[in-house]
Amino acid sequence: MPAPRLFIDIHILHSLPPSNANRDENGTPKHAQYGAVRRARVSSQAWKRATRTTMTTDGQHIPEKASTRTKRIAALVTARLAETTGIGRPQAARLANSLLSNLEITPGRRPTETAYLLYFGKAQVDGIVALVADQAVELVALPDDELAKTVKNLPVKEQLGSGHPVDVALFGRMVARIPQLNVDAAVQVAHALSTHPVQVEFDFFTATDDEKPRSEGTGAEMMDTTEFNSALYYRYATVGVQQLIDNLDGDTDAALKALKRFLNAFTRSVPTGHQTSFAHHTRPYLTSLVVRDCPVNMVTAFERPVRSTDGIAAESAKRLAAEFAETQITWGYEPIATHSSYSPCQTDDLGAELGQPFQFARAVEATIAAVRDKLSDEGRA
Incomplete structure (x- = not known):
């Protein structure tokens, strides 16, 4: 019997304050055109690197198995x-x-x-x-x-x-000259995009010499600028459960433990570019973990950019919930299980599409249980 197609989609709305978490070769925060407007962007490579780094501090990191x-x-x-x-x-x-x-x-x-x-x-x-x-x-x-x-x-x-090791099983390995060493990644990560238009801003700063005699004047010894932006990002990743099991030599328990570590690390991580200057240590506004038999990136919810004079997050959450519903109506993509974390006090009327809110740790546990049950059902079929 062929192995079941089973994926976990991770949908996140994550607000970063003024920051430059991921910059290009000129020091400018990365960006992209989408929906005919300029969006803030954080590359998938940057967020994967942040995820791997977070996994080394999750209490389950074993150096000799790293x-x-x-x-x-x-x-x-x-x-x-x-x-x-x-x-x-x-x-x-x-x-x-x-x-x-x-x-x-x-x-x-x-x-x-x-x-x-x-x-x-x-x-x-x-x-x-x-x-x-x-x-x-x-x-x-x-x-x-x-x-x-x-x-x-x-x-x-x-x-x-x-x-x-878990990291290689999750993120894969490509060695062009030696196909035998290639490992197909179980995880795919999209570039994070702002749900709204974004413009780059400039922070002008100076530095003074603490030991400079007053007699020599009070002017700054250095002047420069740092580019930054602020944005609410839509982040998406998907994990191929069967690929992860295969990469870990068929060990389902090891795969589920790796999956739990990844869900926690990916959700909580933030790329650290210019972190000492901006301290952008934020947690997501909304997270939805969806077990499916086909991965679905919901970025099209924001192809028409969100515009608001009273915050972006609540309207973005409503757009995401509407896209969940539209995906089911148009394509018939019914999720196997959905477990979301968000504040019902800040965002109303999401329960029908995203489910009632869980504390994030409980959402992860419920998602892992749903995957285990699905694998068990397929094994008995």
Whole structure:
């Protein structure tokens, strides 16, 4: 029986005050044209990075099972070989380079680096080291050609191609030259867009010299400007549940734990650009977690930009709820389960489309339970 198509859509309305959370090469807050007006934008890469960082502080982070993204895999393997086997660093580096040559990764400008970043788990490095740990002393005694021949057929690719950490299982990995190492991402993240038109503003600031004698004048020693904007963003991501289970070697319980961590981290995270200047530590105005058999991005609710002289959030929430209803009427996309978090005191008449509001932690638990039940039902069918 084919695996069920099951997705969790995350819809968020998130207000950021004056900030520059994600800037372009000129220091300008990123933007995009949508609905014929300029919108504030935060790239999907920036919010994924913020999510991964938040997951390292969620109380469930285990450093030895963590992931890393680096050009320096050889240095990591070298360090673990030296630590595990007791051989010297030069010998460990020689053995590490022989092992990793099996990957046929394009070398970088420095001999200790690859040409591009690799995303992998630290436990996978330990798996590579374990392939030779028991015979490391004998191997490093071999001439270069014999060493290369001896380790040539060791399953280095297999070590990097299985046993993925949660981060890699969620966000995937692309290695163009080595398809065997590719991991299809279970998570897709859209660029966050403001629900309304936005203009860039400028903060003019000065800095003075605290030790400057008054006799030399009172003028500033530096003057500059920082660009910023403020916006209510519509954020969207979707998680392919079956893809996540597959990426974690079929472990459903591990996938559901990873899913819970992602939902919490993605919702609570904020990109940290210029954070010390703007302190944009806000939480979402509204969050809706929807279990579906087909992902649906609701950004079309805001193709006609929201315009208001009395706040943006409440009207944006009504637009989002109306889009939920329209999606069901037009396309017949009935959600399997919907669990939302919002303030009924600030936003009326959302219950019919978004469900009655939950505390966010309860919304996450209810969503995970709905996924577990659906998977269980499919398993019995």
